[in-house]
Structure formats: C-alpha cells, structure tokens
Amino acid sequence: MSDLIGTIANGVxxxxxxxxxxxxxxxxxxxxxxxxxxxxxTIAILRGKYHNPDDPGQISPYxxxxxxxxxxxxxxxxxxxAAAISIGGPGALFWMWVTAFVGMSTxxxxxxxxxxxxxxxxxxxxxxxxxxxxxxALSKRWxxxxxxxxxxxxxxxxxxxxANQLTQAIVDIGVSDEETKAMSFSFAGFxxxxxxxxxxxxxxxxxxxxxxxxxxxxxxxxxxxVPLMIIIYFFSVLAILIVxxxxxxxxxxxxxxxxxxxxxxxxxxxxxxxxxxxxxxxVRRASFSNEAGIGTAPMALGASQxxxxxxxxxxxxxxxxxxxxxxCTLTALAILVTDxxxxxxxxxxxxxxxxxxxxxxxxxxxxxxxxxxxxAITSLFSYSYYGSKxxxxxxxxxxxxxxxxxxxxxxxxxxxxxxxxxMNVIDIAYALMAVPTMISGFILAPKVLTEAxxxxxxxxxxx
Numbered sequence: 001m002s003d004l005i006g007t008i009a010n011g012v013x014x015x016x017x018x019x020x021x022x023x024x025x026x027x028x029x030x031x032x033x034x035x036x037x038x039x040x041x042t043i044a045i046l047r048g049k050y051h052n053p054d055d056p057g058q059i060s061p062y063x064x065x066x067x068x069x070x071x072x073x074x075x076x077x078x079x080x081x082a083a084a085i086s087i088g089g090p091g092a093l094f095w096m097w098v099t100a101f102v103g104m105s106t107x108x109x110x111x112x113x114x115x116x117x118x119x120x121x122x123x124x125x126x127x128x129x130x131x132x133x134x135x136x137a138l139s140k141r142w143x144x145x146x147x148x149x150x151x152x153x154x155x156x157x158x159x160x161x162x163a164n165q166l167t168q169a170i171v172d173i174g175v176s177d178e179e180t181k182a183m184s185f186s187f188a189g190f191x192x193x194x195x196x197x198x199x200x201x202x203x204x205x206x207x208x209x210x211x212x213x214x215x216x217x218x219x220x221x222x223x224x225x226v227p228l229m230i231i232i233y234f235f236s237v238l239a240i241l242i243v244x245x246x247x248x249x250x251x252x253x254x255x256x257x258x259x260x261x262x263x264x265x266x267x268x269x270x271x272x273x274x275x276x277x278x279x280x281x282x283v284r285r286a287s288f289s290n291e292a293g294i295g296t297a298p299m300a301l302g303a304s305q306x307x308x309x310x311x312x313x314x315x316x317x318x319x320x321x322x323x324x325x326x327x328c329t330l331t332a333l334a335i336l337v338t339d340x341x342x343x344x345x346x347x348x349x350x351x352x353x354x355x356x357x358x359x360x361x362x363x364x365x366x367x368x369x370x371x372x373x374x375x376a377i378t379s380l381f382s383y384s385y386y387g388s389k390x391x392x393x394x395x396x397x398x399x400x401x402x403x404x405x406x407x408x409x410x411x412x413x414x415x416x417x418x419x420x421x422x423m424n425v426i427d428i429a430y431a432l433m434a435v436p437t438m439i440s441g442f443i444l445a446p447k448v449l450t451e452a453x454x455x456x457x458x459x460x461x462x463x
Contacts (some may be wrong), residue, residue, distance in 0.1 A: 009424040009431075010280075016431040017283050020293045023438045024102030027109045030445055034452055035108045035317055041459070042314040050311060056118070056126050057305035064304035065315045066227075067382050068297040072290050072323040078372055079165040081331040082351040084285035085341050088278045089264020090255045093332040095282025096289075100324035103292025104317045110441045112313030112448045113137070114298035115306060122396035128302015130295040130437045131393045137444055145436035149295060150390035156429030157296070157387040158407065159207075159380045160414030166376035167199045167415040169349045173369045192416050200415025204408045207380040211404055229374035230327065236367045237330040240359040244337035251336045284427060287434075289328055290320040294430055295437035296386050310455040313448070334359075380411065 044050070046062050053060070059067070084092040114128035117136040121127050131146040175181055175195065183194040241248055258264055262278040291297060297319050301312040331352060335341050338355040349372060356364035384407045392400035 005424045005428075009427045012428050012431045013280060013284055016434050017280055019438050020106070020287055020434060021099065021102060021283060023293060023442065024099075024106045027105035027441070027445065028102050031105055031108070031449065031452070034449075034456065035105070035314060038314060038456070042318060045311045045315055046318075050308070051305065052307075053305055055305040055307050058125075058303045059305065061301075061304045061306060061312060061315050064301050064312065065319065067303075067385070068291075068300040068316065068319050069322060072297070072319055077289055077323065077327045077331055078169075078352050078368070078375060079161075079349040080285045080289050081328045082335060082349065084281055085332055085335050086351060087266055088262070088281040089258055089266075089341070090251060090332075090336055091258030091260070091262055091264065091278050092282040092285065093255050093329065094259030095279050096286035096324055096328055096332075099283050099286035100290055100292065100320040100328075103286070103290055103320040103324075106293045106438075106441070107297050107316040107319055108313040109445055109448050110293070110295065110437055111298045111301040111316030112309045112451065113441065113444055114302035115304065115309035115312045116447065116451060117444075118302055121392050122398070125397075127389065127393075129299035129389060129393075130433075130440055131390065132302070133298070133440050133444070134436060137447075138440065142440075145439060147394065149433055149436040150394050152429045152432040153295070153390035154387045154403065156294075156426055156433055157383040157390075158410045158414075158426075159383055160410055160417055161426050162376045162379045162383070163200055163203055163411045163414030164417055165349045166203065166372055167196050169353065169369055169372040170199055171195060172350050173353055173365045196416045197412065200412035203377070203380065203415065204411040206377065207384070207411060208408050210381045211384045211408065229371060229378065230322070232367070232374070233327065233330060233371045236356070236360075236364075236371065237334045240334045240356065240364075241337060243359045247337050248333070251333065254336075255332075286324050286328070287430065290323040291430075292320045293438055293441075294433050296433075298437070299386050299389055300382070308455060310452050313452075383407075 046065060048060065048062060051060050051062075057064075081093075081096075084096065088095075110130065110133075113133045114130070117133045118126050118128045119132040119136045130149050134142050134146040134149075171181060180195060181193075184191050185194055185197075186192070259278070259282075260275065262274040265274050265278045265281070287294065297316050301316045304312050304315070306312055334355045335351060338358045340351060340354040340358060344351060344354050349368075353365050353368050356368040358364070360367065384404055387407055388400040388403045391403045
C-alpha cells in the first residue's frame with residue numbers, strides 16, 4: 001500500500017509541478033513586477049498604517065498574514081527540508097528557492113482575488129478563498145473546481161504530518177529511556193506506541209483550546225507566536241553557522257552547482273533524468289512548506305479586514321519569502337554545514353536534530369525541540385480553520401464544527417502513523433488543491449492587474 005501511495009503522489013505531482021512553476025512564471029512576467037516594487041509599502045500595511053477595524057473581515061492584515069505563516073512555517077520547515085536534503089542533496093534547496101520566488105507572484109494574484117471576490121457563508125459572514133473566488137467570479141460550470149478544492153482541502157489540511165513530526169521530535173530529543181520509547185499497546189489489530197499516543201493526546205487538548213475559539217482566537221495566538229518562533233530559530237541557526245563559518249561559502253556555492261548536476265540526488269528520476277527528479281523533490285517540498293499556489297494563504301488573507309484587495313495580495317506575497325527564502329534556508333544550511341546529511345541515516349526532524357546537537361552540544365537539541373513545538377502547534381491551530389472553512393462552503397457553517405472535532409482526533413492518528421505514508425497522502429491532496437487555485441488565477445489575472453494599476457495610481461495621488 002505504501003508503494004502505491006508513493007506512486008500516486010509522484011504521478012500527481014509531475015503535472016502540478018509544471019502548473020505551479022510555469023504558472024508562477026506567468027504571474028511573475030504578466031504583472032511586469034509591479035508588486036515587487038512596493039516592499040516598503042507592504043511593511044507599512046503590516047504595521048497597521050492602513051488598517052481600519054470597521055472594514056469588512058474578521059482579523060487585521062497582520063493577524064491574517066500571521067495565520068498564513070502559522071500554517072506555512074511549520075514542521076515542513078524542519079522535517080520537510082531535511083527530507084529534501086536527504087533525497088536531493090544541496091541542490092534541492094536551489095529549486096526550493098526558485099519555487100518560492102515565483103510563488104510570491106502567485107500569492108499576490110490569488111490572495112488579491114480572494115478579497116476581490118469574497119462571498120458570504122450560510123450565516124451571512126464574509127469569507128474568502130479559492131472556492132469563493134470560483135463561485136463569485138466564474139460561471140456555474142466552474143463550480144466543480146470549487147468542490148474539488150474543498151474536498152482536497154479537508155484532507156490536505158489535516159494535522160497528521162505536523163503531529164507526526166512534532167511527536168517524533170519530542171520522543172527523539174526529550175526521552176532517553178529506551179524502554180519507555182518501546183512501550184506499546186494493541187487496538188483494533190494495530191500496535192500503537194504508548195508514548196506517542198500520550199503525546200498526541202496532549203497536543204490534541206492544547207490545540208482544542210485555541211481551535212474551538214475560531215479564527216479570531218487563532219489569529220490572535222498566531223500574531224503573538226509567529227514572530228517569537230522565527231526569531232528563536234534564526235538566532236539558533238545563526239549560532240550553528242558561526243561555529244561552522246569556514247564551510248559556509250563552500251556550501252552556498254554547492255547549492256547552486258549541485259542544482260544542475262544532481263550529483264547528490266538519491267531519488268527516482270523524473271522529467272527525463274536525475275536533474276528532473278531533483279527539481280521535483282525541491283518543488284514538492286517547497287510547495288508543501290510555503291503553499292504558494294495551493295490556496296491556503298488566500299483563505300487566511302480573505303478574512304482580513306480590508307476594502308483594498310491589493311493590500312492583502314502584497315501582504316500574502318511575503319509568506320513564501322519568509323517561509324522558504326528565510327526559514328527553510330536556515331534549516332538547510334544547518335544540515336549542510338554540519339555534514340550530518342552525509343554522515344547520518346536519519347531523516348526528517350531527526351536529521352535536523354542531529355545538526356543542532358553536533359554544533360551546539362547539550363543545548364542544541366532542546367533549542368530545536370522548542371522551535372519544533374512552536375512551529376507545529378501554530379500549524380495545528382491554523383490548518384483547522386482551512387478545513388472547517390472548506391466544509392462550511394460545502395454544507396454550511398453549522399455542520400463545519402464537526403470537522404474541528406474530527407480534526408482534533410486525527411492529531412492522535414498523526415502522532416502514531418508512518419511518516420512516509422503521511423507525507424504522500426498530504427502531497428496528493430495538496431497537489432489537487434493547486435488545480436482550482438491556479439486555474440481561477442489564470443482566468444482572472446487581468447482583473448488583478450487592473451485593480452493593481454488603479455490602487456497604485458490612487459496611492460501615488462495621495463502622497
């Protein structure tokens with residue numbers, strides 16, 4: 001079964017890879033780089049200069065971006081990057097960079113649309129996201145795309161990967177007694193690790209306290225925790241780079257050269273060769289991490305209190321940059337400069353833990369555990385919002401509350417599940433979510449560009 005799931009994941013991702021990269025390049029060139037020229041203006045938006053709490057929406061632009069980052073800056077930045085380096089070597093990071101850079105344009109277009117074409121749910125509250133864009137801006141014959149997005153979102157946004165890797169980090173780093181690690185019990189014919197089951201149950205309770213409070217509570221928590229966790233992680237990796245400063249230039253150059261030679265690639269060839277396989281590995285992990293083109297960021301930004309869609313597009317543009325160009329790069333460099341990617345058979349979060357411990361003995365693994373906890377727990381908060389929002393679109397708000405209870409139960413499932421199967425199932429759902437998001441973006445791209453020109457003209461006139 002695992003081999004079948006893996007084969008399906010690889011088969012689905014090949015066409016989606018072209019959709020995300022070529023689609024991102026289309027948005028990049030079609031925009032004539034208009035949004036990249038307003039970085040300082042974007043910072044002013046996030047600082048609240050233009051925020052009006054009376055505008056339609058549920059949370060501030062800063063809280064909306066923090067909610068998006070809470071899901072993107074998660075265990076994918078620690079475990080997913082480690083998996084990419086294990087399979088592809090240093091060159092995988094280069095293709096993650098490419099994916100993130102073009103993904104900034106994708107997020108600008110798709111999140112702008114999410115505010116331009118917001119709709120109302122069954123209780124009359126304003127909502128945004130690819131499914132509402134399709135319903136409000138396109139004809140009824142496109143509605144199956146909205147349904148496809150929602151169904152895949154409810155699977156792709158389940159917390160099984162985040163719970164799996166955080167649990168593994170706690171077990172590997174926080175527990176030294178081998179007998180405790182090995183304890184298990186049988187349930188319905190399955191052998192379940194007792195320690196992982198307990199950890200999963202605790203994570204479920206912590207997450208439930210925030211999730212049941214809805215998007216306002218999720219946005220509030222994300223706004224407080226996201227900056228803190230990124231700062232802690234940045235300075236932790238900075239210390240590792242200082243310890244290994246002599247080899248940093250070598251690996252920065254190797255990231256570029258290995259991207260086109262694929263000499264350290266250990267996966268299955270794709271697109272006609274090993275370089276193609278390396279590209280697929282990098283794009284899959286970057287897309288899983290920063291979610292550009294997948295459609296989750298537009299759902300978060302669609303809840304922002306705003307009457308100017310372009311502002312939310314600009315804010316969303318920063319998500320892939322912070323997630324992949326900053327946080328994923330930090331993880332990759334920590335793994336590369338410590339050489340654990342060549343000397344260890346570990347994978348996922350365990351490999352990143354070895355990198356931290358090798359350069360920061362004693363304290364390193366606990367710093368990583370602290371960061372992993374923040375990364376994963378904020379993702380657990382925000383993913384529930386996406387899934388429940390998708391279900392409410394299909395069957396109404398009242399029924400969507402049941403998704404949250406199902407979601408919380410799957411935290412335990414993720415804690416005790418196989419990492420390989422977990423990643424492949426999420427990858428398949430994520431890949432299919434991209435199809436409605438990107439297609440609606442292509443069709444409506446002229447509307448975004450018209451709105452952008454109008455907004456920036458008005459902004460200049462006010463100066």
